[in-house]
Amino acid sequence: MEKIVKFKPKNVGKKILLAVAGIFLLLVIFGSFYNVSEQEQAVVTQFGKVVATNSAGLYFKIPFIQRVHMVDMTTHGIGIGYKVDGNGQNITVDDEGIMITSDFNFVDIDFYLEYKVSDPIAYIYNTDDPEMIMKNIALASIRSTVIDYPVDEVITTAKGQIQAEAKERLTKALTEQNVGLTVVNLTVQDAEPPTDEIKQAFKAVETAKQGKETAINNAKKYESEQIPAAEAEADRIVQNAQAAKEARIAEAEGEASKFNSIYEEYSKYPLITKQRLFYEALENVLPGAKVIITDGNTQQMLPLDSFSGSSSDGDN
Structure with a gap:
């Protein structure tokens, strides 16, 4: 005999209702909790109004009423003046x-901007595209800085100062605009003339600058070599002059002392001193002469030497 099974609509409807209720319960359970990683912050809203911001951890929210917006808080980077294609090549x-x-003058200058979210609420709600606004502000800040410098400084010596000033201007502008982003770093990647002709001209300028620096260094080297020699020669001349000075002073003092001693003797015995000085003067003037002292009447002396120069033997 065949057994007839009767279909009961009420049992099927009950099972479907239980299944829907189970699914809804699972959705409620899983939708009531959310996890925030170390690199994120969560902004919780209720009917479009922010009710909480949470850092890393596991949290509960009211399902279907509260919504959670995850915001990446890590540092990101974009190029200004260039972009990177799919092959990793930089395109100007x-x-x-x-x-x-x-x-x-015109200059082709590239920057790399590193930034991160500073205010998750402002980042989500204050603007539709905070990154685009930040990039436009960065371009304006960079152009306002570059225009303060001549082209040769932009390409050579002023890169560090330019990136520091541009970063300061960008940071201030982002704070005023309140887009929820902040600058981590802004660096000059490259700066060069925009055309080949200008590039060659700047290379010539750089070569001239290097020649200038070489000449300055050679001059400084020559200066460092010559100054010590000149100082040594000057010291030698001064020392010789000082020695000559001391010798002349000593000689003058000796002559003065000698004169004073002679004067003392002269003051004691004037006649004898005069005669001695006279004889010494004759000896100095006529060192090889024979001196004969007479009273003016004597014609001959013993031995018989004639005043006329003839000997006694000749008279005989």
């Missing part, structure tokens, strides 16, 4: 990189 963006300098 002329509308961004070409800028004018204070001496009305």
Whole structure:
């Protein structure tokens, strides 16, 4: 005999209702909790109004009423003046990189901007595209800085100062605009003339600058070699002059002492001193002469030497 099974609509409806209730319960359970990682912050809203911001951890929310918006808080980077294609090659963006300098020249300059979210609520609700606004502000800040410098400084010596000033301006502007982003770092990647002709001209300028530096260094080297020699020669001349001075002073003092001693003797015995000085003077003037002292009447002396110069033997 065949057994007839009767279909009961009420049992099927009950099972479907239980299944829907189970699914809804699972959705409620799983939708009531959310996890925030170390690199994120969660912004919780209720009917469009922010009710909480949470850092890393596991949290509960009211399902279907509260919504959670995850915000990445790590540092990101974008290029200004260039973009990276799928092969990792840098492609110049002329509308961004070409800028004018204070001496009305053009320069192609690239920057790399590192940024991160500073205010998750402002980042989500204050603007539709905070990254685009930040990039436009960065371009304006960079152009306002580059235009204060001549082209040769932009390409060579002023890169560090330019990136510091541009970062300061960008940070201030982002704070005023309150887009929820902050600058981590802004660096000059490259700066060069925009055309080949200008590049060659700047290479010539750089070569001239290097020649200038070489000449200055050689001059400083020559100076460092010559100054010590000149100082040594000057010291030698001064020392010789000092020695000559001391010798002349000593000689003058000796002559003065000698004169004083003679004067003392003269003051005691004037006649004898005069005669002695006279004889000494004759000896100095006529060192080889024979001196004969007479009273003026004597014609001959013993031995018989004639005043006329003839000997006694000749008279005989």
